[in-house]
Amino acid sequence: MIKKVITADGSPTFFSEEYGEPYHSVTAGAFRESKEKFINPCKVIESLKNGDLKILDVCFGLGFNSMSAVKAALECGGRLLIIGFEKNIDVIKASLKLDWGSMSAFKIFLRGLLRSRSFEDGFLTLNYFDGKIGIKIFIGEGRKVIKRIYRNFQNFFDVVFHDPFSPKVNPELWTFEFFRYISELVKEDGILATYSSSLPVRKALLMAGFGVREGVAVGRKSKSTVAVKGAETVLPDNLKRKLERSIFSIPYRDPCLRDPPALIRNRRSGCIRILKSAYPFECWY
């Protein structure tokens, strides 16, 4: 079940009863979040001004992050290719029924995607291609999609928009193993942006070969995360220490990329419990 919500900047989003979370930050605003947490930190506009850009959209959802990139490409002149996945095609269809306000002109790309369907690598795909903009969305479970397609896209993407629901409710897309696959797909110096600043997420990114930096805080106190493949980690000393030493930085693990979310969550909390009881006098930060 999805319910419509109006966010702080007047743009609409949905609330997911299944995950108990909105699809975008209600306090930041859905369109503002796309721009400030994904487009700006990933340097989308700068890259498009210099030429082509290839984006991996992890969780296409209502399509707002991708459509913000399309808007940037049409304004800047560069060529844009977006490959993404989404498990629920109904969310994409329902997005078209919302009032996108100043972004309404971009619904044409979503309509184009829904009109041009094919079957590739075992998945339904939605496709949009003109001379300048290319979009392909795989409809399916993200881990299965990534495992199936990663050989075709090694060292391919400049940018990743990483936008699942939060790690607590959607842990399967925040594990070390998932980020390791993503890291294979991204070029050296490629940028991944995500709204989460949580320790297990940053630790998993670090282990997967990304350098981790703080992103902006939009509509809440905690900052987001910008990860750059192969780069140094640049964080304040206290955060670096926590990332290195705190048991709360133990990442989510999913060895074969197919465990159910509850098992992934329990595996991590079990590790934390065991460590705490084995070393009760340790200062764990």
Ligand SMILES: C[S@@+](CC[C@H](N)C(=O)[O-])C[C@H]1O[C@@H](n2cnc3c(N)ncnc32)[C@H](O)[C@@H]1O
């Ligand atoms: C926070 S919303 C994404 C919002 C989107 N980036 C946008 O700009 O509108 C998360 C999306 O992830 C999808 N999702 C969650 N878990 C998934 C999984 N394991 N595989 C594929 N899609 C998933 C949900 O259906 C939902 O549409």
